[in-house]
Amino acid sequence: MEYAYDPKVGKNLTVDEYKTQHGPKLDARGNVRWRPKLRCLVCNVPLHTVGEDNPTVVPTWGHDPSPGTFCPIKSGGSERYEILPPTEADPTKGAQLRASFFANWEAHWGYIGSVVLYPDIFTFIGFIRSADKKGLWTQRHLEEWHLPYVCLATCDFPPPKGTIAARRPHWLRFRFNDRYRTLRDLWIEADQEFSFLQLTYRKPLRKKEPGPAEFIAADHVRVDRHWLDATYPPPNTFAIAAMESAFRA
Ligand SMILES: [Zn+2]
Incomplete structure (x- = not known):
């Protein structure tokens, strides 16, 4: 690195x-x-x-050599966090959380955009679909403010395409600190503070995804439990239309 x-x-x-x-x-x-x-x-x-x-x-x-220590940087960061079916499900709470998320989706999207320059609305839509499929919303101890961090940690953020490509040339991945090997650890240690990292990769030239050879650096991302209280620039009309067409009732 x-x-x-x-x-x-x-x-x-x-x-x-x-x-x-x-x-x-x-x-x-x-x-x-x-x-x-x-x-x-x-x-x-x-x-x-x-x-x-x-x-x-x-x-x-x-x-340094450290037998038995797992580092996602050395293994290419391909062990992404996975959204798994809830370990303890609470359907009533799940319905409330999903409704609240949709009422606030513009803020969730705005907060993600404050961490990653030029995220792709279809990454966000894909995340919501996975959450629906796996019933993520019903997971006990999952709180609304966690959701952008779960989205960032489970998705991949290649550089944007087209005319804005030069504004974020790097490929970004996110993860919780090493105590959180899986998302399950987030539910188990719900009361603990977690720290969050951004991993920056060069865009690979001849393969689909970056690996250890493309890794540049890790940086801390400030974890903010109260990000929902802030205001964010509104989504552009393209993002609004994509969300409406994906989740039209
Ligand atoms: Zn390491």
């Missing part, structure tokens, strides 16, 4: 930026310098530099 998060600096650093910040591997006497160990934001395993002193390669970050 190209970037690793440095909590002291509060941002992602390339290996070269890390060197500028913390100095080269050896000090003036040729002794190994102490430098802070950065960790993978997703799996929390310590990282090391690869090719730091090799002028012929672009240096990158690699995971």
Whole structure:
């Protein structure tokens, strides 16, 4: 990966930026310098530099060996969260949640648009259809404010097509922190605070989806329980028409 998060600096650093910040591997006497160990934001395993002193390669970050630790970055992020049938279903609550979601869909869509530039309305429609099919709404401990995070974590966000393509050249994926291996963990740990990450990939040239070779960086996304209280720019007429035609009563 190209970037690793440095909590002291509060941002992602390339290996070269890390060197500028913390100095080269050896000090003036040729002794190994102490430098802070950065960790993978997703799996929390310590990282090391690869090719730091090799002028012929672009240096990158690699995971230290850590048998038994699962990291979705190393495996290409293809293990997406899946919407599964509820573990504990509450149909009455499910009907209320779905009705409230549809009453507020413009805000849900607006909030998603504040996290991902130029999301595709058909991603959102596909998410709602999966939620209907699997009965997601009836899941106990699922709250309305969780829904955009569930949508972001279960869907894929390729760069937009057409004239706006250059405005978001990267492919985005989202996930909960490593405590949340499946969505089930979200229901079980409903009272816990969760943290949320954005994974940025280069658009792959010769294959359908990006993998570890395209991974650039992970960034924290601020989790906001009260996002429904904010106001968002209204959806465009295309999005409104697509939603109306998909869910016409
Ligand atoms: Zn990792």
